[in-house]
Amino acid sequence: MRHTTRTAVMLCAALGLTAAVGSASAVPTASPPTARAAAVRQATAPVLVDCLWHAKVRPGDFILACGDGNSRLVSLHWDSWGSKSARATGVNVVNDCDPYCAAGAFHPYAVVVKLDRPQPWKKHPQVQHWSRMTLTYLGDRPEQFGRVVTYPLWN
Template sequence: MCAAAALAAAMVAAPAAAQAPADPYPVVVVDCFSAAQVQPEEYILACGDGNNRLAGLHWRTWGASTATATGTDMVNDCRPDCAAGRFRSYPVTVTLSAPRPWPTHPGVQRFTVIRLLYTDSAPAPVDKDVTYKLVW
């Protein structure tokens, strides 16, 4: 009986951890298919032919103004042509930024800039630190 009373007292004395409600409309990144993504594991950069994609993305942050991940940029070397080329991997840090309203989805913000910082070598002729606008 004493043990039960002690357990009950401990349960009352230890308040449950407060959980912040999830943001129903987080900032998203829009993919090649016009779908909203939050912390995607993969992201295609070359929508036309799929010859450049980010893979194995591990998100460190995903906030209202920026998101940062590490992963691998998989780039087809297109030698002798893209159909016969080999995909080569490049370690990269990815930063999404510049959220703006998504015109076709009222109330939703989407990241409009992606920065790729290659932590080893970069695919030629790309610089080790490049920034692109996300237009889709």
């Protein structure tokens, strides 16, 4: 029994030491130059401000109708996110509000999303945010919408 206990204690100590050494050696001493450059580029690109005043970069979804959620973008795939504009393809899911919004049905419409007109964000003036969004419907679209719809974005 004594030999078994000593072996178990030694084994646990060895495993603990291996985990500590393995963890310490896995931590990089400095970020590679390409990672630092990418972080700086990303930090200087404009952000998309959501309904809760959170800054988003390349979001997968975005609510257009903050008050009731009856129009939102989903399945966004970003082709570009630069300093002057950003472009994605996705789906605009819109409630037909028929006979009224609470009883309406949501319908999907394929869109191209363009963000532009970066401006300082009032909440964080050192951060640029997109101030305009343009949706171009690729096929069907809500009855009351034009093929191209432009929205000013909140600040």
